Amino acid sequence: MSARRRIWMPLVAVAMMAVAPGFAAAQAWSYKDAAKPYAGRSITILDEVTPLQEHMRTLVPEFEKATGIKVDYQLLNHFEVISKGQADMLSGRGAYDAVMLHSPQMGLLLDAGVIRAIDDLLGNKALTNPGLDRADFIEPAADSLTRFRGKTYGFLNWNYNVVYWARGDLFGHPEEKAAFKKKYGYDLAPARTLQQMRDIAEFFTRKKGEKLAGQTLDSDFYGIVMEGIKGGTTLWTVLNAFVKNFGGDIFDAEGKPTVNRPENVAAVKFWADLWKFSPPGQAEYSLIDVPTVMGNGIAAQTLAWSDFVLGIDQPGKSKLAGKFVYAGSPANAQGKKRSAETEPSGIVISKHSKQPEATYLFLQWMVDKSTQQMLFDRSGGAGVPIRTSTWALPSVKQSKFAPLYAAMQDSLRYGSAKPKAPKLFEIMDVLVGLVQEVGLGKKTAEQAMKEGQEKVQALCAKCTL
Amino acid sequence: MHPLTPGERAPLTLPSPHGREGGGGWFPYALIAPAMLTLVVVALVPFLYTVYLSLHEIRHAQVGDWAGLANYRTLLANPRFWHSAGISLLFIAIAVPLEFGLGLAGALVLNQGVRLRSLIIPVLFVPTMMAPVVVAILWKIMLAGSWGLLSYNLIERFGILTGTSVLASPSLALYALVLVDVWQWTPFMMLAFFAGLQSLPLTPYRAAAVDGASDLQAFRRLTLPLMAPLMAVIGLLRLIDAFKVFDTIFLLTGGGPGTATESTSLFVYKTVFDFWDLGPASATAVVIWIMFFVFANGFYQIARRKLGAF
Numbered sequence: 001m002s003a004r005r006r007i008w009m010p011l012v013a014v015a016m017m018a019v020a021p022g023f024a025a026a027q028a029w030s031y032k033d034a035a036k037p038y039a040g041r042s043i044t045i046l047d048e049v050t051p052l053q054e055h056m057r058t059l060v061p062e063f064e065k066a067t068g069i070k071v072d073y074q075l076l077n078h079f080e081v082i083s084k085g086q087a088d089m090l091s092g093r094g095a096y097d098a099v100m101l102h103s104p105q106m107g108l109l110l111d112a113g114v115i116r117a118i119d120d121l122l123g124n125k126a127l128t129n130p131g132l133d134r135a136d137f138i139e140p141a142a143d144s145l146t147r148f149r150g151k152t153y154g155f156l157n158w159n160y161n162v163v164y165w166a167r168g169d170l171f172g173h174p175e176e177k178a179a180f181k182k183k184y185g186y187d188l189a190p191a192r193t194l195q196q197m198r199d200i201a202e203f204f205t206r207k208k209g210e211k212l213a214g215q216t217l218d219s220d221f222y223g224i225v226m227e228g229i230k231g232g233t234t235l236w237t238v239l240n241a242f243v244k245n246f247g248g249d250i251f252d253a254e255g256k257p258t259v260n261r262p263e264n265v266a267a268v269k270f271w272a273d274l275w276k277f278s279p280p281g282q283a284e285y286s287l288i289d290v291p292t293v294m295g296n297g298i299a300a301q302t303l304a305w306s307d308f309v310l311g312i313d314q315p316g317k318s319k320l321a322g323k324f325v326y327a328g329s330p331a332n333a334q335g336k337k338r339s340a341e342t343e344p345s346g347i348v349i350s351k352h353s354k355q356p357e358a359t360y361l362f363l364q365w366m367v368d369k370s371t372q373q374m375l376f377d378r379s380g381g382a383g384v385p386i387r388t389s390t391w392a393l394p395s396v397k398q399s400k401f402a403p404l405y406a407a408m409q410d411s412l413r414y415g416s417a418k419p420k421a422p423k424l425f426e427i428m429d430v431l432v433g434l435v436q437e438v439g440l441g442k443k444t445a446e447q448a449m450k451e452g453q454e455k456v457q458a459l460c461a462k463c464t465l
Numbered sequence: 466m467h468p469l470t471p472g473e474r475a476p477l478t479l480p481s482p483h484g485r486e487g488g489g490g491w492f493p494y495a496l497i498a499p500a501m502l503t504l505v506v507v508a509l510v511p512f513l514y515t516v517y518l519s520l521h522e523i524r525h526a527q528v529g530d531w532a533g534l535a536n537y538r539t540l541l542a543n544p545r546f547w548h549s550a551g552i553s554l555l556f557i558a559i560a561v562p563l564e565f566g567l568g569l570a571g572a573l574v575l576n577q578g579v580r581l582r583s584l585i586i587p588v589l590f591v592p593t594m595m596a597p598v599v600v601a602i603l604w605k606i607m608l609a610g611s612w613g614l615l616s617y618n619l620i621e622r623f624g625i626l627t628g629t630s631v632l633a634s635p636s637l638a639l640y641a642l643v644l645v646d647v648w649q650w651t652p653f654m655m656l657a658f659f660a661g662l663q664s665l666p667l668t669p670y671r672a673a674a675v676d677g678a679s680d681l682q683a684f685r686r687l688t689l690p691l692m693a694p695l696m697a698v699i700g701l702l703r704l705i706d707a708f709k710v711f712d713t714i715f716l717l718t719g720g721g722p723g724t725a726t727e728s729t730s731l732f733v734y735k736t737v738f739d740f741w742d743l744g745p746a747s748a749t750a751v752v753i754w755i756m757f758f759v760f761a762n763g764f765y766q767i768a769r770r771k772l773g774a775f
Binding site: 083086111283423440 | 525526527605609610612613616630632633634635717718719720721722723724735738739740741742
């Protein structure tokens with residue numbers, strides 16, 4: 001190495017550190033140092049129980065070891081997290097320092113003023129990791145969930161999303177491929193549009209005794225299965241995977257109800273038309289039943305929550321494991337704007353927390369790049385990314401679920417948090433019953449949307465915050 | 466002491482330790498004080514607080530200004546409340562008489578000294594002892610469309626109800642829930658009635674046999690009158706319990722399809738935990754309590770005067 005190079009190298013290093021001040025700071029900052037004033041304190045966090053959080057729970061001791069902060073990380077089921085978490089925050093009891101919220105809950109709790117904004121904590125250099133890299137969070141999920149009227153309410157913690165999921169073994173069968181091409185004039189492949197999804201549903205709906213992929217069916221086979229229960233996420237899938245792709249929405253830009261607009265009627269009609277290719281019990285199917293039905297092999301395709309798919313497409317869980325294909329949630333062939341159903345969720349600090357700084361450190365650690373990497377490694381490459389950088393992790397790229405991750409990435413580009421409306425659960429309850437009745441053929445889409453408009457207007461003239 | 470004859474009642478209390486009939490001073494009160502205190506703390510105080518809440522504005526779980534009867538007006542003008550009350554009444558109107566009739570019939574059969582009775586009786590306890598969530602999961606597996614053990618193998622396979630499923634059908638879902646309730650509670654009624662039958666005195670039956678009474682006459686003239694007080698108590702308890710049914714509906718249909726199975730319990734649950742509309746929810750609780758108080762009191766008076774129950 002020449003003397004000139006030896007002189008220049010330290011200078012270049014110093015210059016680089018000057019240009020990138022965050023680099024040096026990131027090197028110096030540690031959870032251990034940041035947590036020193038809070039070591040020995042205890043915090044209680046309420047989160048939802050799914051396999052994702054169960055993997056996260058195994059990592060929590062790492063945080064406790066690094067910081068000396070004791071974390072009671074409680075996991076409850078979906079309904080209990082909502083009822084118990086909300087009750088705790090609204091009542092002011094303050095048993096939880098932070099509570100997991102699904103995006104539909106944000107409106108009510110922001111309106112009640114019980115979520116603590118974290119902007120002051122983000123601005124605190126002693127508490128905030130310079131390498132946090134908030135620009136790395138997947139958008140529009142993160143911003144639509146956590147930002148409201150110029151303030152930040154937590155991080156994107158969980159990034160549930162709906163993907164298109166189909167039977168690869170059927171799609172690859174030569175006879176089925178040829179018959180499909182002959183009938184519809186294009187190649188059989190995972191649906192990119194809602195219209196293709198309908199064609200596929202129609203094509204694969206077969207009666208007992210007919211042939212499917214060369215085999216005689218001993219029971220009916222269905223072209224599609226969808227969530228149809230009154231409750232769950234039925235309404236949100238109808239709205240975000242269908243209605244918005246048709247250019248509709250249930251509120252206008254000012255938050256006034258627009259349930260009966262023609263685009264909504266057309267989309268609900270399209271969705272309900274798919275019911276004739278679905279299993280008879282679809283009106284009972286929840287977001288848990290849909291993956292089960294797909295795993296049992298009685299339907300050709302669906303729209304399903306990707307975290308549930310991860311639980312089915314595994315050896316031993318379904319005889320069809322490894323034979324599925326995936327794509328992002330389909331677009332409308334005639335639509336101008338694409339939309340997908342996603343459910344960005346976050347853990348927010350309760351206004352009643354007595355330990356906001358220690359809680360903030362834990363929440364920050366949960367979404368830290370290194371924690372996210374550990375989470376994916378620990379789960380064997382089965383997770384749902386919240387960071388853009390996660391897509392490039394070896395545990396994701398080399399995962400057997402790589403095609404599913406590509407589908408997730410596609411869906412997540414077009415999904416946002418739910419509108420921040422204090423009465424959103426009541427609105428959802430009204431509308432889900434109505435769309436279900438359209439699916440069951442008890443009401444026309446026009447009747448249901450007209451009734452929905454009247455009922456939602458009776459609840460709120462301006463529904464969003 | 467002489468043996469009791471039919472229609473004669475056993476004394477309800479032990480002789481007073483103070484040796485005074487109808488008196489006892491503070492002692493009887495001391496005996497019931499723990500139970501009364503518990504009742505006041507766990508039932509009366511929350512109920513009075515519910516009444517208080519129902520008369521106030523409540524926003525985001527925070528009690529606001531005095532609202533008078535506004536919450537009651539909102540509730541009574543809500544068609545969904547009346548719909549849910551109708552669903553609950555229809556549910557008990559079908560389920561309870563079925564459970565009552567089948568339970569009594571089963572008890573009479575058991576009372577005939579059927580074979581393997583010692584095996585049958587413990588088995589009959591099983592549905593009643595099951596947690597509602599287990600019952601719901603069990604029946605979900607039985608009635609699920611396309612793959613349910615019962616719905617597919619016994620119904621759809623033979624071309625009945627194709628294109629729908631029992632729990633997904635607005636016209637059938639409520640009857641499916643009635644079926645589940647009947648399955649769970651008929652054995653309880655059967656065992657309660659069987660216990661009652663076992664305790665009936667034999668003397669009147671012997672006298673009736675000497676008089677040449679048929680089995681049907683003995684049942685009508687002896688069994689029913691002697692069993693009436695027990696049947697009144699069990700019937701009332703079952704009516705109250707059936708009106709409160711929640712778990713199985715919540716888990717099997719969520720109140721749907723549409724609002725076809727939304728009972729008042731489910732309506733109250735949603736109003737509180739989904740919509741956080743605590744004012745009207747409290748008013749609903751109070752209205753249901755008043756309805757039941759009036760009904761139960763009427764039932765009590767009739768049962769006491771006409772049947773000698775209570």
